[in-house]
Amino acid sequence: MSTTAAPVPGASREQLDRLEEHWGERPSLRAWLTTVDHKKIGRRYLVTAGLFFALAGLSALAMRTQLARPEAGLLSPQEYNQLFTMHGTAMIFLFATPMLFGFGNFLVPLLIGARDMAFPKLNALGYWIFLFAGLFMWASLPFGAAPNAGWFAYVPLTGQQQTPGLHMDVYSLGLLFLGIATAAGSINFIVTALKLRAPGMSLNRVPLFVWAIVATGFMVIFALPALNLDNAMLFLDRRFGTHFFDPEAGGNVLLWQHLFWIFGHPDVYIIVMPALGIVSAVLPAFTRRGVVGYVLVVFAIVAISIISFGVWVHHMFATGLPRLSYSFFSAASTIITIPSGIQIFAWLATMLLGRLVVRVPLLFVIGFIVTFVLGGFTGTMFALTVFDQQVxxxxxxxxxxxxxxxxGAVFPILAAVYYWLPKITGRMYHEGLGRWAFWLVFAGMHVTFFPMHLYGLFGMPRRVYTYPSEPGWDAWNLVSTVGSYLLAVGLLLVLAGVVHAIRRGRPAPPDPWGGDTLEWSTDSPPKPYNFAVLPQVHSLHPTWDESSRxxxxxxxxxxxxxxxxxxxLLTSELDGRRERVVEMPASSWQPLLLALAMLLFFTAMLFAWYPVAAVAAVAVAGTVATWLWPPRRPERELGVSA
Structure with a gap:
């Protein structure tokens, strides 16, 4: 840990000691289990999501090895289906969004000049639920009971008759469990960004990463209910014989796809949006200027978050829906490229007009722009109904x-790892090792996935565990498999670089990059209370602004x-005017106990232990009631006039 201190704050030694007393935690098992410190929770999100990423990556390597040659026998069809489903489910639900939320947990209070998230205990609850939901799903794999019908879980293939056993029950219950954490985290981000900003941080001074996180939070609130409803109906159909998706009993098979993709296409941007915010946060430090077109970039973030809800049917162009409806969704799928293009051109203009300092975070940002533009180009091709139906x-x-x-997600995440590693750990990474990691990841990614365009056009279907040699797909599949191992080596170098930085990296100063946002005005790593003096913000780039410093x-x-x-401090939503002082909760057992009670409930439902589930439901209700019960002592008046 770094001992390098930030500039001397405007607080006395006595005040600093009191802040340490109120916000600090003595290392112990109890403190580890009960902490509500957003920085510790953020680090746990990052580590846990990284572990789930490793499991999903190993699943991908096993599948690519199986597909390296025709008629390979490394995996059986049943094993392949389980690895395929868990790979997609983990990458989408257990890695990408939680990893980006981990950066959000650590950084949002620091970026806006606050001392914690708005609801610290809810923040801790979200992490424990995420951990337990992930373990709930991955624990099924060693027993051969993992989800096995694809991460999209299309009915009727996922019905009890077609997919017997616990496989898809694990899927539906696991995602319902995980959805609680995602919704809780989203609400917390929205309230934190709206009400805990430093005085003077009006909406036109909010960092772009915070804008992206808030937009993501709103998207989750509106998109997640569709997925939760879908999974609840699937579980009821499988377990209790309802007929939501049974056409013979008045149900509708396409109802699953509509509800899933009403969530699923916004989810693409739920994943990508915080990553775009990372790019906008990293660029100023390595171009020595603010992002060009701040207002336009904010407009693009908001526009994407709205338009993304109107394009879900482009995932269903081959399902036989009325052709007139395709035209509207084709148009929406094309229009959404406009705000995405605004951000791309803003970043390119920023690099063109700035003075580039080429370090590893900037390399990953450039790699992101190249790769994301190529992916966006093929995405516009899918907006054309005729082409979509062919491929x-x-x-x-x-x-x-x-x-x-x-x-759109992994490259910005890796940029964020290298950019904020000094702030999170207090140690600097090894530049040479980081550059090797970038080139291996960049090359491995393109060698793995670019050939898939070719053998996809040559007719190879997705979701197959093997293939014949006659169509001529084997050479391209071998190239993709070699690329996947190259990509894995690059990612291992990233991990090695992080471990090397933590163990042997030189101490990091408060601001090693010359960044423009408030987190760089704190120690590396930050004190438990973040800021000895809560800042007064006077510009969009407070650490570059003398008055803010x-x-x-x-x-x-x-x-x-x-x-x-x-x-x-609590401040106003629009212009960041000081309203009053609020007391934040201290460490508590309640988040962990509530998450454990929920885990017991979902486990009991999985195995049909309904009396145990009823007991667990009572425990959940009792814990929530205790959590919300007002304290016996009169609450201390903390109001302060504006």
């Missing part, structure tokens, strides 16, 4: 969405130290 369920589709999701230095206003308890 549906071929490997061309697999190539496209890996270009979008690996290029001085607001945290000697002579700062005493009423922004708030050393008499776990306290932070």
């Amino acid at each position: 549906t369920d071929s490997y061309f589709v697999v190539a496209h969405f890996h270009y979008v999701l690996v290029g 001085e607001s945290m230095g000697a002579g700062a206003e005493a009423d922004r130290v708030l050393a008499d308890g776990r306290r932070t």
Whole structure:
């Protein structure tokens, strides 16, 4: 850990000691299990999502090895289906969004000048549910009971008759369980960004990464109910014999696809949106200027979050829906490229007009732009109904969405790892090792997925565990498999670089990059209370602004130290005017106990232990009631006039 201190704050030694007393936690098992510190929770999200990413990546390597040659026998069809389903489910639900939410957890309070998230205990609950839901799903794999009908889980293939056993029950219950964490985290991000911003941080001074996280939160709130409803109906059909998706009993098979893709296409942007925010956060430090067209980029973020809800049917162009309806969704799928293009051109203009400092985070940003543009180009091709119908369920589709999701999420995530690693760990990474990792990841990604466009156009269907040699797909599949191992080596170098930085990296200064946002005005890593003096923001780039820097230095206003308890400021939604001081909750067992009670409930439902499920439901209700029960002592008045 770094011992390098930030510039001397405008707080006395006595005030700093009181802040440490109220916000600090002595290392212990109890503190580890009960913490509500957003930085610790953010780090746990990052590590846990990284572990799930490793499991999903190993699944992908096993599948690519199986597909390296025709008629290979490494995996049976049943094993392949389970690995295929868990790979997609984990990458979408257990890695991409939680990893980006992990960065959000660590960074959003620091970026807006707050001391914690708006609901610290809810934040801790979200992590524990995420961990338990992920373990709930992955634990089924060693027993041969993992989900096995694809991460999209199309009915009627996922019905009890076609897919007996616990496989798809694990899927539906696991995603319902995980959805609680995702919704809780989204609400927390929205309230934190709207109400806990530093004084003076009006909406036109909010960092673009925070805009992206808030837009993602709103998208989750509106999209997730469709997925939850879908999974609840699937579970009821399989377990209790309802007929939501049974045409013979008045149900509708396409109802699953409509509800799934009403969630599923916004989910692409739920994954990509925070990653785009990362790019906008990294660029200023390595171009020495702010992102060009701030207002237009914010407009693009909001526009994407709205338009993405109107394009779900382009996933269903081959299902036989009325052709007139295709024209509207084809148009929407084309229009959504406009705000995406605005951001791309804003970043290119920023690099063109700035002074580039080529370090590893910037390399991953450039790699992202190249890959994401290629993925977006094929995406516009899918907006054309005729073309979409020709390549549906071929490997061309697999190539496209890996270009979008690996290029649009993994590259920015790796840029974020290298960019914020000094702030998170207090240690600097090894530049040479990072550059090797970038080139191997970049080359491995394109060698793996670009050939899929070709053998997809040559007719190879997706979702197959083997193939004959006659069509001539074997050479291209071998190239993809070699590329997957090259990509794996690059990712291992990323991990090696992180471990090397933590164990042997030189101490990081508070601001190693010359960044423009508030997290770089804190120690590396930040103190438990983040800011000794809550900042007064005067511009979009507060650490480049002398007035904003001085607001945290000697002579700062005493009423922004708030050393008499776990306290932070509440500000107005639009212009960041000071409203009052609020008391933040301390560490608590309630989040862990509530998550354990929920885990017991979903496990009991999986195995049809309904009396146990009823007991668990009572425990959940009791824990929630205890959580929300008002304290017996009168609450201390903390209001402060604006």
